[in-house]
Amino acid sequence: MADFGIAMDGRAPITSIPDQARAAAEGGASTLWIACHLFLRDPVTTAALALGATKRLKIALMALSPYTTHPVYIAMAAASLAEMYPGRVTLCLGAGAPADLKAAGIEAARPLVTIGEAVKVCRSLFAGEMADFHGKVFNVSGRRLANAPCDVPIVIAASRPNMLQLAGRETDGVLISAATSPPFVKACLDQAAEGSAGKPFRKLGIVYTRLGATEKEGIDPIRRPIGFVLRGAHHAENIRLGGATLDQAALASAYASENWAEVDRLVSDDVVRRHAACGTPAQVKARLEEYRAIGLDEVIIGGMDDASSIAAALAAARG
Numbered sequence: 655m656a657d658f659g660i661a662m663d664g665r666a667p668i669t670s671i672p673d674q675a676r677a678a679a680e681g682g683a684s685t686l687w688i689a690c691h692l693f694l695r696d697p698v699t700t701a702a703l704a705l706g707a708t709k710r711l712k713i714a715l716m717a718l719s720p721y722t723t724h725p726v727y728i729a730m731a732a733a734s735l736a737e738m739y740p741g742r743v744t745l746c747l748g749a750g751a752p753a754d755l756k757a758a759g760i761e762a763a764r765p766l767v768t769i770g771e772a773v774k775v776c777r778s779l780f781a782g783e784m785a786d787f788h789g790k791v792f793n794v795s796g797r798r799l800a801n802a803p804c805d806v807p808i809v810i811a812a813s814r815p816n817m818l819q820l821a822g823r824e825t826d827g828v829l830i831s832a833a834t835s836p837p838f839v840k841a842c843l844d845q846a847a848e849g850s851a852g853k854p855f856r857k858l859g860i861v862y863t864r865l866g867a868t869e870k871e872g873i874d875p876i877r878r879p880i881g882f883v884l885r886g887a888h889h890a891e892n893i894r895l896g897g898a899t900l901d902q903a904a905l906a907s908a909y910a911s912e913n914w915a916e917v918d919r920l921v922s923d924d925v926v927r928r929h930a931a932c933g934t935p936a937q938v939k940a941r942l943e944e945y946r947a948i949g950l951d952e953v954i955i956g957g958m959d960d961a962s963s964i965a966a967a968l969a970a971a972r973g
Contacts, residue, residue: 717748835896
């Protein structure tokens with residue numbers, strides 16, 4: 655049976671994190687997946703608060719980008735958390751949301767090479783080895799982590815074929831983004847499995863989730879977070895496989911101008927329905943089961959930003 659996790663996107667006040675972490679732990683979540691979105695809240699600070707507020711709950715730093723943070727510093731952050739909370743930390747690497755990188759003036763050239771090299775640098779440092787890596791993007795040599803070796807699994811957040819295959823081949827797992835339709839999640843897992851060549855790896859996916867007394871009450875609050883993700887051009891195949899109709903260029907423009915009425919118009923009920931788990935507890939449970947049946951080892955519930963919502967979503971998921 656698949657585990658359930660909780661995703662935090664960095665929008666909630668930092669003061670609410672301990673309560674949210676405790677709600678996740680008490681509801682039976684295995685892991686808190688703490689997002690690194692530029693201009694939102696720092697994931698390492700958030701992770702430290704969540705770990706300190708619970709006794710067994712694991713956290714994953716998701717998805718730290720070697721474009722914004724050097725892999726040496728990424729490894730330092732994960733290893734320091736693992737030093738205090740051994741066995742409870744996972745590192746997820748990813749390129750980062752293109753629109754966010756653009757807003758920060760960051761170029762994301764050669765993502766496959768960059769992420770692949772970051773994995774190798776972090777692996778070596780976590781193993782306690784003297785670094786001796788000379789790649790096309792990163793050169794790290796003559797130093798080792800002060801607090802290694804440490805047990806920190808590495809996964810990659812991926813949605814494109816080559817990156818998915820890299821995740822299956824080189825890391826401990828693959829994370830599929832939120833707002834992804836079940837057919838797209840399955841296609842991604844198939845690509846990662848091809849790269850793994852039979853090597854076991856963790857299959858992880860985020861599902862935006864919102865409960866309501868009716869389906870409509872579940873759909874409306876999650877409309878803008880779904881649109882925030884789907885505005886990216888790299889989600890074109892996700893939308894195509896899911897079967898919804900969505901003008902991504904218009905959606906990106908509406909977000910950029912903060913035209914919320916247009917965002918709400920473009921992200922129709924049908925779009926949300928095909929890319930999330932929304933509605934009554936029974937509807938949410940059925941939809942999460944659909945994602946789990948694809949083969950996910952951990953279904954990560956996203957879109958929650960307070961302790962009561964986390965508790966209710968986990969209760970619905972477990973039936």
